[in-house]
Amino acid sequence: MPGSPATAAGRRTVAEPEPRPTAAMRVLAVLGAFGPRHRTLTLSDIARRANLTLPTAHRLIRELVAWGGLERDEDGRYSVGLRLLELAALAPRGLQLREAAFPYLDNLHETTRGNVHLGVRDGREVVYVETLRSRKPVSSRVGDRWPMHATGTGLVLLAHAEPELQAEVLRSPLERFTPLTITDPAELRRQLARIRQTGVAVARGQITVDDMVVAVPVVGVDGHVTAAISVVVETARARPRALARILMETSRSLSRTLAERAVPTAAPRWLAETPAPRAAH
Template sequence: MLGVGVRHNSKVSPTVVGRVLAVLDAFSSDHPVLTLSELSRRSGLPLSTTHRLVKELTAKGALERDAAGAYRVGLWLWEVASLAPHGAGLRESALPFLEDLYEATHQNVQLAVLDSGEVVYVERISGRGSIRIQSRVGGRLPVHATGVGLVLLAFAPVQVQERALAAPLKRYSAKTISSSGQLRRVLADVRRDGVAISDGQIELEALSVAAPVHGKDDSVVAAISIVVPGGGADARALVPAVKAAARGISRVLGAPSALHAPNEARRETL
């Protein structure tokens, strides 16, 4: 998965597609720019093979070469990625509501989807005064330790939930959910309340309030959250605004439950 990590020792697929994916998978948030030799090493491919693939990817625009001769992901890949079901359409529908949430607090506002048991952030708005957090557009974080992740997991199919409950739960702080029993109870609370509050699970000083976004068939297709400094923050005071924004996005996406709900005046509510 692009940007998730390095798979130096994993066996590279013998197919051309597998080799191309190995090259792209060499990039990560920690290593966004790589030389040819670094690409070869991190992808596990011979230098000659890497050179040939990189040349073709660069010609297509999937990679870009800088003045120093190193490579980074090109705009063509972003264009292709925007065609994903959770790409531009979802972001465009959500942006006005995310902007309203941001204007209300000038803290971090995020939009995320679930992919392969992880949270993927597809949009984020923050300012100079926002608390610093680990999430970034295109980045991934675990479902059990994030507000958006708890929402997405709570409304995910049962088999997805059970896989997450059976997997090791990485601890990021003293407040991180670290047992399947605790996670199961939290997910039940999220389904009951329609909102998740994640307090200090990754950064002790950060508090997240998240709510689900529903699609045309009323299934949960995304989650939004606001992340504020945790010290003394009243999470419950943020719940109405986050829920209203999530319902507004759901209404734009055509969710039946949101269409039948009262039409809040978005800016007045927030």
């Protein structure tokens, strides 16, 4: 019968064709082709990474250049344009948080002489919304994103995430950057438990072998962990307990400022309640 459950079930099993990408999706694919490891791209690079034909990519790129979203250099390579920076300034979890945090991060940088990072979570990655570098050359910049298991800020954010997100990360392949990067799910689970217990993440050689990172959470206006700050120093001169104390003081001051100014940090609903940080053991 036409309306029988069997017939309806049969109709549901028929595979529906994938929807065609809209014009907006194609534009976003062009912009999404850029990243921390792909800051400048050729037309062919963009077309390949965005899964577009060369003519389509060329047309969209030309429109984005005219609008200011992309810029073209003398060699014909493209990079992200200043118009996108103007839009990024409106993001509450980005530049407003960055502006409130900068005086504290600057003081932290002067005190520790390390590389200082302020990170927020985006999906299963941590994005740096501020970085202050020491004299030692580093590759981290504002806008860089890393897997959460491999950075101090990411470990803090992951430790305070809901169990479902943690389980999702633990099930996924954990990328290795150095021989010391945590790639064993059981070891990562133990590390996250220690971070929740002590309020501090301490990790050595996760992205660069010779460095140690110490990181702590930042609490937003709603009382949830909404960001994390870290200091990276050479392991040979690292004093993790001293760094943890300084970081905790910085975090408390910044968290108070966020509450007083009511900075809209837009903490996602999945964030867990923040335990009161304790001194590292």
